Amino acid sequence: MSAAAEEVSDDALLVLYANGDSRAAAELTARLGPRVFGVAMRVMGIRAEAEDVTQEAMLRLWKMAPEWRPGEAQVSTWLYRVAMNLCIDRKRRARGGHVDLDAVPEPPDPGRSAAEQMQDGARQDALQAALMQLPERQRQAVVLRHLEELSNPEIAGIMDISTEAVESLTARGKRALAAALAGRREELGYNDG
């Protein structure tokens, strides 16, 4: 879509889509798809699962479009909420199965040297491994707060809990992550001093 479309709100795009505008679907996919996919990747830890969650969440968005009431809520908040619930459902179904951490890809970054990229990749793998050790709700709260940079009230709306509960989840999650990564400081290139 054109630069003018950038100024159109998600709300308005969803209404346009419901009225039959296919370009609105493309713009919404470009805006919201990567965000949902990124969160699902971090929460699920498996690329194929994250793709399924993203596609399903977006499908529900398309189906819900005619009933959407502009101004009542943010489309992104609604979508995050659907995606988080889908993640929980899938985790519940897969409980007992193993998590394939190797399936998480290392994003390419042509601006850095191979050694730096390897170290960054190792650090991101370590972060993902530490995230996967967190309880489900803690992981969701940490991802939404520190990777998506959403506000605590918005996360509270997504997770259907109080703002205080979000603060508690993210604080405990961060402490657990720091503890999990503390033993790997040297391996990840964090030198003392």
Next chain:
Amino acid sequence: MADTDKANQELEELFAAARRDRPALPEHLSAAILADAGRVQQGRHAAGPARAARQPLWRQLIEAVGGWPAMGGLAAASAAGLWIGLAPPSFVPDPVALAGYEDSGNAVPYDSYDMAMVLSEDLQ
């Protein structure tokens, strides 16, 4: 305390790197999402008129009146009207009297004595 600060700082750096390297939406996934969007959109627009055309006449009439609640009110009003017509309550005035007709006074006494006299006079 210093260790905690350092650990937090390193964690913040990791978060910042993760935000920078956010994964892009794979092309095949983007295509699948858009295909879903098109399918849902087409289905919705195709289903709309088709559903309307399939509606039977009685349902269209009910909807024109205002749906089942309105039909209930209409039926109750009709029943009450019929009942009042067949057996009007005592406090309801006689509609014939209200229309200004009387059953006495100017009525023609075709079977009265006067009429018999007229006829007998004609025969004579």
